[in-house]
Amino acid sequence: MIHDLVIRGARVVTPGSVSTCEIGVLGGTIATLGTGLEGREVIEAAGLVALPGGIDSHVHISQPSGPGIEMADDFASATRAAACGGNTTVMPFCLPEEGQTLREAVAAYLAKAEGNCLTDVSFHLIVKSVDPVTLGQDLPALIAQGMTSFKVFMTYQGMRLTDAEILQVMAVAREHGALTLVHAENEDAIEFLRDKAERAGEIAPVHHARTRPVPVEREATHRAAMLAEVAGVPVMIVHVSNGEALDEIRRARERGVRVFAETCPQYITLTAGDLDRAGFEGAKWVCSPPPRDDAQQAAIWAGIEQGAFDVFSSDHCPFRFADPAGKDAPGARASFRNIPNGIPGVETRLPILFSEGVVKGRISLPTFAALTASNHARIYGLENKGVIAVGKDADIVLWDPALTRPITQERLHHGSDYTPWEGFEVTGWPVRTLLRGQTVMLDGEPAGTPTGSHVARAKPEVTP
Ligand code: DUC
Numbered sequence: 001m002i003h004d005l006v007i008r009g010a011r012v013v014t015p016g017s018v019s020t021c022e023i024g025v026l027g028g029t030i031a032t033l034g035t036g037l038e039g040r041e042v043i044e045a046a047g048l049v050a051l052p053g054g055i056d057s058h059v060h061i062s063q064p065s066g067p068g069i070e071m072a073d074d075f076a077s078a079t080r081a082a083a084c085g086g087n088t089t090v091m092p093f094c095l096p097e098e099g100q101t102l103r104e105a106v107a108a109y110l111a112k113a114e115g116n117c118l119t120d121v122s123f124h125l126i127v128k129s130v131d132p133v134t135l136g137q138d139l140p141a142l143i144a145q146g147m148t149s150f151k152v153f154m155t156y157q158g159m160r161l162t163d164a165e166i167l168q169v170m171a172v173a174r175e176h177g178a179l180t181l182v183h184a185e186n187e188d189a190i191e192f193l194r195d196k197a198e199r200a201g202e203i204a205p206v207h208h209a210r211t212r213p214v215p216v217e218r219e220a221t222h223r224a225a226m227l228a229e230v231a232g233v234p235v236m237i238v239h240v241s242n243g244e245a246l247d248e249i250r251r252a253r254e255r256g257v258r259v260f261a262e263t264c265p266q267y268i269t270l271t272a273g274d275l276d277r278a279g280f281e282g283a284k285w286v287c288s289p290p291p292r293d294d295a296q297q298a299a300i301w302a303g304i305e306q307g308a309f310d311v312f313s314s315d316h317c318p319f320r321f322a323d324p325a326g327k328d329a330p331g332a333r334a335s336f337r338n339i340p341n342g343i344p345g346v347e348t349r350l351p352i353l354f355s356e357g358v359v360k361g362r363i364s365l366p367t368f369a370a371l372t373a374s375n376h377a378r379i380y381g382l383e384n385k386g387v388i389a390v391g392k393d394a395d396i397v398l399w400d401p402a403l404t405r406p407i408t409q410e411r412l413h414h415g416s417d418y419t420p421w422e423g424f425e426v427t428g429w430p431v432r433t434l435l436r437g438q439t440v441m442l443d444g445e446p447a448g449t450p451t452g453s454h455v456a457r458a459k460p461e462v463t464p
């Protein structure tokens with residue numbers, strides 16, 4: 001067989017093993033893994049590591065963020081940054097605008113993505129209302145179209161659902177075959193602390209972290225797992241920031257509840273101290289849940305090493321810093337409450353975990369592949385993605401495991417005007433990303449035309 005493309009000489013990471021073999025690509029699919037393969041094009045990859053293209057199952061792109069506030073990335077810039085960071089699929093959230101139904105919102109997001117994406121895209125839904133149209137019509141229809149996961153919030157006025165409402169959403173997930181993702185923080189406790197802080201004049205960015213302490217996440221995580229237990233569904237707890245919340249997940253699993261867990265780079269590398277910089281600078285690190293401290297970072301690392309986390313995502317939620325439509329929003333300097341929540345990270349997620357995890361000997365290459373690609377594909381139903389195996393999409397990223405350089409805004413491709421990891425030293429960078437066999441990043445720069453498309457997903461297993 002003459003392949004369209006052969007990748008030769010790389011150490012290839014397949015589930016559970018690493019071996020030097022050739023990868024033969026035909027028609028955008030991995031056709032052969034072997035030796036002596038023939039191809040019309042050959043990539044000589046000696047010294048490089050071939051990993052499955054990253055799947056970032058938690059990103060926010062062009063999401064409505066309040067009056068006058070704009071996310072820093074549209075689909076073109078977010079997927080360009082994603083590809084440059086070694087990703088081939090991103091999973092953004094679809095949030096309806098005021099007065100829009102979920103189905104209308106999905107149609108609008110698909111139109112925005114169409115023709116602009118350098119990676120593939122697959123949407124989660126956000127359920128912020130349990131009206132009969134959303135529960136009875138939109139969710140079943142969208143699940144049938146392959147949007148088989150939705151997020152609910154326990155925090156944020158206007159977004160949070162009550163426990164009774166979350167149970168209603170979980171019942172739909174069980175009946176129609178979808179996975180519920182939960183943002184687990186207790187809004188009432190946060191509001192109590194926020195109000196107290198403001199009355200005491202504690203308005204600087206660091207008070208964002210101090211008013212969302214570990215107990216508010218621990219309690220909500222416990223409650224989310226309990227609700228899933230009662231509803232009889234699996235649940236994904238997104239962006240777990242600390243060991244106490246993770247312990248709640250472990251306990252629920254011991255009771256037999258199927259709880260998936262996600263963590264992110266910010267919880268292994270940043271701390272609340274980053275929000276405590278002089279003046280307004282700390283706003284650059286405002287995200288929820290907030291980064292914690294060294295002890296909680298160690299607890300998250302222990303969880304990663306023990307296999308307690310299923311997925312490692314970025315929670316890319318980019319705002320510009322020096323911008324009244326971003327972090328410097330009206331009222332943001334008068335109270336941390338008004339600072340848009342979120343940090344950019346889709347381009348730096350993989351290099352940070354590679355460097356801190358693989359290079360420092362904390363996790364193996366197959367574990368890296370599982371945490372950054374294959375588990376995302378399995379849990380969310382991306383059937384053709386996530387592993388280097390015959391028959392799968394040729395979504396492959398070649399890494400130079402010895403390339404050392406710091407993260408710096410100048411080399412990034414996202415729409416934000418800063419990175420929270422400026423100057424952070426990384427060893428191991430992706431040097432070429434291939435989406436279905438086509439090169440979309442070469443030597444750190446975007447390449448090719450945007451051929452990414454929306455991927456419908458299979459239904460996850462919904463009974464625990
Ligand atoms: N939750 C997210 O998942 N992303 C950004 C902000 C938030 O609260």
Ligand code: ZN
Pocket residue numbers: 183238239288
């Ligand atoms: Zn969230």
Ligand code: ZN
Pocket residue numbers: 058059060315316317
């Ligand atoms: Zn998020």
